[in-house]
Amino acid sequence: MLRYASTDIERVEIELDHQNPRNISVRARFCEEVLRIFKESKRKFDFLISHSNELVSHEAVGKIKKLRPDLPWVAYFGDLFVRNPYIRHMPGYPLVAEDSAIERETLRDADLIILNNEYQRDLMFTGNLATFKHKAVIIPHCYDPAMYPADVVPKNDKFVFSHLGTLYYVKRTAEPVLRAVDRLLEIYPEYRGKFELRFYGASPCDSDRACHEAMRNPSHVRFLGPVSYSESLRLMAESDALLLIDGLFSEADDGLDCNPFFPGKLTDYMGARRPIASITMAKGPTADIMTESGNLIADSRLDRVAYVLKRYIDRKIQPKYDVYDNYSVGKVAGLMEDAIKSILKV
Template identity: 25%
Template structure:
């Protein structure tokens, strides 16, 4: 009988927890676990985890494994808030206790010695736990950065945190046999930062689940043009540019469309949503993974709101929700950095229309055009091309398998 490679996945983000990283982990693992070449064990965190609510609909991902082992994280929401207020940063993140005592945990668990350790972040604590697991078992380590760490343009840290971060990132990259990033631009930037390790750096994108490819095209059954946004509303990733565009529309158009927003919102953005008390806008709050998919399927236009960067080279993120949007084959309205990763991907595939965060006139004209095409019942305007195979979970799971087999 052919030897099956024993893989140990180390990731705090694992179903039935729900956040964008959990969903991506589940998609990759669904197709990895379908192969007879792997025997997968999982090391994750006990439920619940702060900011990763349990969502039983996440169990719709069938992830075959030979054991899920859960380590408790000690974390307090109020302490986290207090430490942030007084400027104390927990390293590498608030879930740092996941990596504490990991070798003792492994020694006392029933986890069998793997051939390869595969650790996914965010949070970064997953990678540090994977590092210690790799040392404990003396096995190769593959690390998967869903977002950049030291090169992240989103975060500003204290000098002491910055030094620790740089030290640990280099330690992880030196130790890892392979390093995976989710955008070509991020991978390129890290090859420049660490030229001596550039051969270890791979690109594997965020993915869609092949089973979600939509066969039922919308027939414009909605009475009003329906725009849908699903996902977090945090910091400058907020709907204010779209709200300003809506305010610029002629009065006669305001009852011809509706805009549904679903997802977590931080305090400032809850205030923004409350202030913009407009007849066309409905904030649904957090919803489950399956409810999110149903809401996306009901839309005529899907809305993406990206982080705001002045420099396109910093816009290296491709939001994972975009892959869920792609499979719906609906036109996408994206508020994003021109010539960044999101903008280039959408425009290359003709999936939708991209506007900068300050381009209120452009967004307004887009809405006017969309309402007009909807009223004309121009079905073809709202249906976009098939999603490229390069974002398929089954294909990229096979690409990841090749990396695993190379080091097993």
């Protein structure tokens, strides 16, 4: 990734327990080292920047901000934490209270908050944090066209959908798609053998594996191993269509009427310039982009998912690639530059 950076980046590694990073002592050590490195550096810094993966990055930079309150602080949140609907499905997940406090303190103390979509912003800046909403700037994920192989076109003997990336064991699973494959072939048996779904990434969860084994047409779905990032971009470009699966939430179970996550994989997909079929909610950044670009979305209803798959197999979907272009690094980098310049002291 750094090979494509347009500037020199000084990278410093801190030796810690990487097998068990989510504990208080490891985080304290990380913050101490960050402070030490900052104090010993001879460089003149114009601003501070932190990110939410992991949230200890915000904690460490918050300590530098207390040491140097004159330095503007830019805090980037890829995802929200306090309102993250997945947390309740992970009993015993460590440092929930601590990370919730870090998120609130960062929204309060940072000079600029960069988020990637409006749904995320509106869920984060509520209650007594609403007064800080003016500090938020929306800058979407982006892709770099230079990272994709040139002149690659699909040359498949059947229509290939590819899904790249991690699925979860709850809310965001392959099950709706697997069941829809059987439903599609039940209605249109003449489509048997004409398409294939390929899932690249970590091993499927037990429920997805069981669902696959129970399929009437399991040969239409393949679970393949993880690949490198550069290889994933090539596989995207070689696919006939790309498959995106978002979390499906509800107000009753999760207190959400939208999916507030903007998956970085969606921008990777757009960079490959292929049609994209999305399993997602009707409200959220994915749905907005899919609708604007002329792609189709489906929720968990089998007939809807089967219909969407068929439309792509029939090559009826021709995306508006100029919408994809809005997420290229050439368009988005300027937004980031303008946002940072807005808080620099000149």
